[in-house]
Amino acid sequence: MPSLRASFLARLLLLALLVPVCAQATARVETPRVRAELLAYAPEGVAAGKPVWLGLQLQHQPHWHTYWKNPGDSGLPTTLAWTLPAGASAGEIDWPAPRPLPFGPLVNYGYEDTVLLPVPLTLSEAPASGGLPVKLQADWLVCKEECIPESGEFDLLLPNGGVLDQHRAAFEAALAARPQALANASAEVRVEGDTLVATIAGLPATLAGSELRLLPETEGLIEHAQAIQQSWQDGRWQAQVPLSPQRSASPERLPMVLLAGDSAFRVEAPVSGWKALGTASAAAPAPAPAPGAAPPTGIGFAAGLLLALAGGALLNLMPCVFPILSLKVLGFARHAGARRELAVGGFAYTAGVILSFLALAGALIALRAGGEQLGWGFQLQEPVFVAALALLFTLIGLNLAGVFELRTLLPGSAAGWQLQHPAADAFLTGVLAVAVASPCTAPFMGAALGFAFTLPGAQTLLIFAALGLGLALPYLLASLLPPVARAMPRPGAWMARLRTVMAFPMFATVLWLLWVLGVQAGVNGVIGLLGLLLAVSFAAWAWAQPGRSRWWLGTPAVALLAAALAWSLPGLRAQPAPAATTAGWETWSPERVAALRAAGQPVFVDFTAAWCVTCQVNKRTTLADAAVLEEFRRAGVALLRADWTSRDASITAALDGLGRSGVPVYALYPADAGTPQLLTELLSAGEIRSALANLK
Known part of the structure; x- marks a missing residue:
C-alpha cells in the first residue's frame, strides 16, 4: 500500500496558481x-x-x-x-x-x-x-x-x-x-419620443448650409446607420437623430463630435426629456420565466441559500467532478474500518471545499469591483492555469499508476507527511475538488450565483459557502454514517488494482484540458504542453529510480524539463476565439441578436465554453439532435453560439444581464422586446420544444 496517495499532490495546485504568465514587454508589438x-x-x-x-x-x-x-x-x-x-x-x-x-x-x-x-x-x-x-x-x-x-x-x-x-x-x-472645441458655441439637446433633437448655435460661418454628421461620445445611444434630418436657420444647426431601441444610458450632459468633411468640432450640451429606460415596453406583459430562469430580486436570502445548497449537491453529478470521485473512493476504501479517521477526513474535506469556494468568491468579487468582466470559472479562461491543472493531473495519474512514489522523491520527513496529517491531506483533496468543479454549473446553481452577485459582499460569501457545503455534503454524510462504513469492503490486495484503475480518469481529465487549451491557444499551445508533460513524466520516473541511477538519469531529466518549460510557455497565450462553424450556428454578438430581433426573428443563444464539460455534453447530445434542429428551423429561430472559453467582456456583460455568472446558459429571445426564456443547465429536447411553444 503506498505511503502517500495521489491526493497529496493537490498541494501542487497552490503552486499552479502562482505560475506567472511570461511575456516580454517592449516598446513595440507587431x-x-x-x-x-x-x-x-x-x-x-x-x-x-x-x-x-x-x-x-x-x-x-x-x-x-x-x-x-x-x-x-x-x-x-x-x-x-x-x-x-x-x-x-x-x-x-x-x-x-x-x-x-x-x-x-x-x-x-x-x-x-x-x-x-x-x-x-x-x-x-x-x-x-x-x-x-x-x-x-x-x-x-x-x-x-x-x-x-x-x-x-x-x-x-x-x-x-x-x-x-x-x-x-x-x-x-x-x-x-482632435475635434476643435468651440468656445462661442451654445447647444441644447432634448428628447422627443424616439428622437434626439440637437440645436447648436455659434458654429463657424464656413459650415453654414453644410451637412454634418453627429457622433455622441456616449455609446449605444443613437442609430448610427440611419439618416438624420438636419436643417440650418439663422446660423443655427438643428438635427433630429433616431435613438437606439436598445439604448442603455440617459446622460444628463452629452458631449458630441460634429464631422464636416475633414474638419471636426466638439460641443457639449445638457439633455432634457428623458423617459425611464424600458418605459415604452413596460405595459407589455412579460412572458413567464422558464425553469432555471434568473431569480427575481425578491427571491429572499434564505431561498438563495437553499438554491446554492441544492446546486452544490447536484454539482457532484456533473462530469467535471468525476476525477475527484476516484480519489474519494480510494479514501473511503482505505479507512473503511476506522470510523474516527473517516469522520475527521469528512470534516477536513468539507473545510477544504468551503474555504476554497470562499477564496474563489473573494477573488471574483474583488476583481469585479476593480472593473474586470469576470464570471464563474474565470480561472479556466487563462491558458497557463489550464496547463498547470493538466500538469497536476498528469502527476496524479502517474502516481496512481505506480510510475513513482512521493516517498522516493521527497525527504523522509516530508514523505511521512500524509501519515502524520491525514486531515490536511483530506483538506487539500477538497481544494482540488473545487479547482476541478469550478468550470461546471449545475441546476439551481446558475440562479444562485446570479442572485449572489446582486447582494452585499458578506451575503455573497455566505451563498458561496452554502454552495461549498452542498458539494461536500454527500461525502460528509457518508463519513459520519455507520452503515456506509460497514458497506465498504475491507482493505486488501484489491486496493492496489483499484489504485491503478483510478489513474485512467486522471489521464482522461488531461485529455479534456488539452482540448480546452487547444481552443484557447491553438495547436502550438497543445504541442508545447505535450512536450512539457513528456518532460515532467520522464523527470518523475528518473528520480524514482533506485541508487545512483537516480542521479545519472535525474540530472539530465531536470535540464530537459527546464528547456521544455522555456519552450512551452510562449505558446500558452490565448488566441482569438474561433467563429462558430457548426452547420446552422452563427457566432454571437449583441449587435447580431439585436439585428435579428429587429427583423422579426427569434434567437436562441448557446453561452458555452470549451472548459465547461456540461456545455460539451449538451452540445453533442441535445443541441446536435436532428429533430431538435428541425424544431428550431420550423419555428424560424436563429441559432447563435457565444464562446466564453477565453475572456470576453461582452459575453460577461450579457450573462450579467441575464442574471447569470457562469456557463452553460441557454437563452431563447422572442422576436419582440420581450424577456428571454432561460432554459436549465441540463438541456433536454422536451424542454426546448416547450420553450418554442411559448413563442407562439
Whole structure:
C-alpha cells in the first residue's frame, strides 16, 4: 500500500496558481494586422510641470481598422492601463477625430492606416536619477470582415530632464486631429419620443448650409446607420437623430463630435426629456420565466441559500467532478474500518471545499469591483492555469499508476507527511475538488450565483459557502454514517488494482484540458504542453529510480524539463476565439441578436465554453439532435453560439444581464422586446420544444 496517495499532490495546485504568465514587454508589438508602438514626446524635457505626452501608435495593415471611444454599431474602443512610479499620473486618451466606417447595414467609427492615441503625462515631482519607467498594457480590437482582439505590453524609460522630440511630427499631427472645441458655441439637446433633437448655435460661418454628421461620445445611444434630418436657420444647426431601441444610458450632459468633411468640432450640451429606460415596453406583459430562469430580486436570502445548497449537491453529478470521485473512493476504501479517521477526513474535506469556494468568491468579487468582466470559472479562461491543472493531473495519474512514489522523491520527513496529517491531506483533496468543479454549473446553481452577485459582499460569501457545503455534503454524510462504513469492503490486495484503475480518469481529465487549451491557444499551445508533460513524466520516473541511477538519469531529466518549460510557455497565450462553424450556428454578438430581433426573428443563444464539460455534453447530445434542429428551423429561430472559453467582456456583460455568472446558459429571445426564456443547465429536447411553444 503506498505511503502517500495521489491526493497529496493537490498541494501542487497552490503552486499552479502562482505560475506567472511570461511575456516580454517592449516598446513595440507587431501582429499580422497591426504594428503598435509606445511613443513619448517631451519638447521641454521630462521634468515636473513640463508638458509630457505618451501615445500608442497603431499602424494598420490595409483594410484593417481599430475603434474610437464610441465605436458605433459594433466594436470596442482601445483601452490603455498604465503603471507609473509615484509622482506621475496619466490622463485619458485625447482622441483624434474618427472616420465613419460603414459595414453592411452598420456604421462604426474608428481609424485606418496610422493613428496615434495621445495621453498627457503629469509629473508632480522630478523623476528619479535613473529615469522615469513607464509600463503600458494596451488592448484593442482590430477588424476587417472579421474582428480579432489583440493586446500588448510596452516598456519605456524616459530620461530625467531629457528633451524628447523624435516623434514631434506624429504628436503634433495627432493633437491637431482632435475635434476643435468651440468656445462661442451654445447647444441644447432634448428628447422627443424616439428622437434626439440637437440645436447648436455659434458654429463657424464656413459650415453654414453644410451637412454634418453627429457622433455622441456616449455609446449605444443613437442609430448610427440611419439618416438624420438636419436643417440650418439663422446660423443655427438643428438635427433630429433616431435613438437606439436598445439604448442603455440617459446622460444628463452629452458631449458630441460634429464631422464636416475633414474638419471636426466638439460641443457639449445638457439633455432634457428623458423617459425611464424600458418605459415604452413596460405595459407589455412579460412572458413567464422558464425553469432555471434568473431569480427575481425578491427571491429572499434564505431561498438563495437553499438554491446554492441544492446546486452544490447536484454539482457532484456533473462530469467535471468525476476525477475527484476516484480519489474519494480510494479514501473511503482505505479507512473503511476506522470510523474516527473517516469522520475527521469528512470534516477536513468539507473545510477544504468551503474555504476554497470562499477564496474563489473573494477573488471574483474583488476583481469585479476593480472593473474586470469576470464570471464563474474565470480561472479556466487563462491558458497557463489550464496547463498547470493538466500538469497536476498528469502527476496524479502517474502516481496512481505506480510510475513513482512521493516517498522516493521527497525527504523522509516530508514523505511521512500524509501519515502524520491525514486531515490536511483530506483538506487539500477538497481544494482540488473545487479547482476541478469550478468550470461546471449545475441546476439551481446558475440562479444562485446570479442572485449572489446582486447582494452585499458578506451575503455573497455566505451563498458561496452554502454552495461549498452542498458539494461536500454527500461525502460528509457518508463519513459520519455507520452503515456506509460497514458497506465498504475491507482493505486488501484489491486496493492496489483499484489504485491503478483510478489513474485512467486522471489521464482522461488531461485529455479534456488539452482540448480546452487547444481552443484557447491553438495547436502550438497543445504541442508545447505535450512536450512539457513528456518532460515532467520522464523527470518523475528518473528520480524514482533506485541508487545512483537516480542521479545519472535525474540530472539530465531536470535540464530537459527546464528547456521544455522555456519552450512551452510562449505558446500558452490565448488566441482569438474561433467563429462558430457548426452547420446552422452563427457566432454571437449583441449587435447580431439585436439585428435579428429587429427583423422579426427569434434567437436562441448557446453561452458555452470549451472548459465547461456540461456545455460539451449538451452540445453533442441535445443541441446536435436532428429533430431538435428541425424544431428550431420550423419555428424560424436563429441559432447563435457565444464562446466564453477565453475572456470576453461582452459575453460577461450579457450573462450579467441575464442574471447569470457562469456557463452553460441557454437563452431563447422572442422576436419582440420581450424577456428571454432561460432554459436549465441540463438541456433536454422536451424542454426546448416547450420553450418554442411559448413563442407562439
